Amino acid sequence: MPRFRAALLAVLAAAPLLVACGEDGGPVTLGWYVGQESSGAYREIARRCTDASAGRYAIRLEQLPRSADAQREALVRRLAARDRTVDLIGLDVIWTAEFAGAGWLRPWDAERATAVSRGVLAGPLATATYRGRLWAVPFTSNTQLLWYRKSRVPAPPPTWDRLIDTAELLPAGQGTFAVQGGRYEGYTAWVAALLASAGTGLVADPEDPDRARADLAPGPAARALGVVSRLARSPVAGSGLSVATETESSDLVLSGAAALTVAYPTLYAAARADAPDLLADLGWARYPAVLAGVPSRPPLGGLNLGVSSYSRHPGPAFDAAACLRSAAHQQLAAVRGGLPPTLELVYDVPAVRAQFPFAVLLRESIAAAAPRPATPAWSDVSLAVQQVLHPPASVDPERAVPELRRRIDDALASQALL
Amino acid sequence: MSRPGGPPAPAGTRPRPIGAAPGRPATRRRRRRRARSAWWLIAPAVLTMLAVTAYPVLYACWLSLQRYDLRFPDQRGFVGLDNYAAVLSAPVFWTDLGATLVIAGIAVAIQLVAGFGIALTLRRAVVGRRAVHAALLLPYGIITVVAAFAWQYAATPDLSFVSDRAWLAERWSSFAVVIATEVWKATPFVALLLLAGLAAVPEELLETAEVDGASAWQRFRQVLLPGIRPVLLVVLLYRILDSIRVFDTVFVQTDGANGTETLSLLAYDQLAGRLNLGLGSAVSVLLFALSAGTALTFLLVFRADLRQLARREER
Incomplete structure (x- = not known):
């Protein structure tokens, strides 16, 4: 040019x-x-x-x-x-x-x-x-922490699976585990954090356009997506999971419906401003892990x-x-x-x-925390994640991994429709 | 004014003598001069139209033949029809085409039926006609984004004044919300145009039919419907063309989640989201072809009806 x-x-x-x-x-x-x-x-x-x-x-x-x-x-x-x-x-x-x-x-x-x-x-x-x-x-x-209601979950366990178990035992209307499952970047950030926590990632060699390719080691990737699929099918996800962004999660916490959420610290500021009664009952802990004994990699x-x-x-x-x-x-x-x-x-x-x-x-x-891969085609990769893995309740971990790998490779080539 | 292919000139217009030259030289010159000044008068409008529509359309066609991704400026180059192959072979294109047709098809059908119903009712209205017309136009006058948000809130649990169901969390209920918004917004437009069309059906004709013993259904099918058929077709064409390009309602309410992505949203994602000007332009051109094809088919199939409408307007 x-x-x-x-x-x-x-x-x-x-x-x-x-x-x-x-x-x-x-x-x-x-x-x-x-x-x-x-x-x-x-x-x-x-x-x-x-x-x-x-x-x-x-x-x-x-x-x-x-x-x-x-x-x-x-x-x-x-x-x-x-x-x-x-x-x-x-x-x-x-x-x-x-x-x-x-x-x-x-x-x-x-x-x-x-x-x-x-x-x-x-x-x-x-x-x-x-x-x-x-x-x-x-x-x-910025990074996300696990936020919980101390009165309902006195000692939050460290993994997603055990947190979902805990929430499922709470009375209806008090046990929502609010996560950002809407079709937007926040959902990709959740998936990326789960994959990193399970020991794999979305893209290998992201900085080299000629070598960049989908990562997704099959075993760990299926473990990570298993969290999405399990939570989305559990009653504790709440009916609005597939459209939830930070705003919806925060509303669920401030209205008292949620016992657990993963959120940026703005949640704490919002609680201080809008729900001071709730503040004393709001606890925080490290972002949940996928594998027991392996520390999480928050977004x-x-x-x-x-x-x-x-x-x-x-x-x-x-x-x-x-x-x-x-x-x-x-x-x-x-x-x-x-x-x-x-x-x-x-x-x-x-x-x-x-x-x-x-x-x-x-x-x-x-x-x-695990940074998302530094590829110029990141928005394509994110779009591919959202297309293959959304809505969260549709995720079948074993089948989604090969499909996601194919779509991410397409995205990195930036020549396919997404 | 008679035109080629039209019906014979009605009585009262002066028939041109057979074999005579079309007017004397002076008249012909005057006519030519008038034609020329008419061209001068419309030239600015034509040029403006060319600049703001033809140029972008042609530029989009040109872009669609290139590999042109803003993020990889070094790879720019002519690739022929590769982008079209990529678009047409992608399952997402066909899913989105399906979603577009579902929204457009159902929304337009409901708009027509409801609009017709409202028009028939308003035709009988004796008092407060103006107030009703004005009230009817309100939804049409409200900005689409605002309407989309209002319906989104209505379909969101905790915020809703309607129900506690998460309507936008599943595919078919999301379609229902999008379609409801589209119907709410465009039905008044349909109703008012059809009302204008109904005004052209002479009241005596209906009365005569009634005296002759035609039932209400027969009067509707055989007097009213043929009378407004041309207007109905124009309204239908407008609504279909508008609905195929549906963007703002879906963008606001679901942003394409749960299988509600439409073709215009797909093009937007490729262009504004991915900065892939080549692929995005290919989708846009295909969407344009779909609209243009629909309009052309309409014009060809219903040529006679539309001509009748044009004649009616001339009178």
């Missing part, structure tokens, strides 16, 4: 000039496109970085929709059209390979990469890395900050990204917005401990 290359060259050639102009004529404006955050933490952090830049740049917060899928679509539309108002991108951890592969992100140079990697938890750092380069800087992280979420290839001001943008994710600002995001940090030390700050009484478990879970 010579025209594309010419345009890119023109942008690259013009960039330093434009930066220079900006520096002479007051601060350059950096558009930071990121999903909506209701506490105002992002806005405050952007303001502080603007102030700290001493007139070099001003960050303009551009809010994207709430759902990750909608955010991605909005960003993709802009980037595919080479929108030059996008400077900083708030990237869900699963987008790094895709955006880097499409040429929409500027890689961090070695010097900057070393500086911003220091003290970052390994899992979050891995989600910002693709093919040996750093494409974004980890800002916030890993979070947000990384990348610099757009089409930014007119890459220099200030890199500096701004580094500022936004500083320890002080991660602390602010944690305390005000309830967003778990990616810098290990921030978990020891007393204010953060107060926000997350489960901070130690959270850090430990993030360290043990």
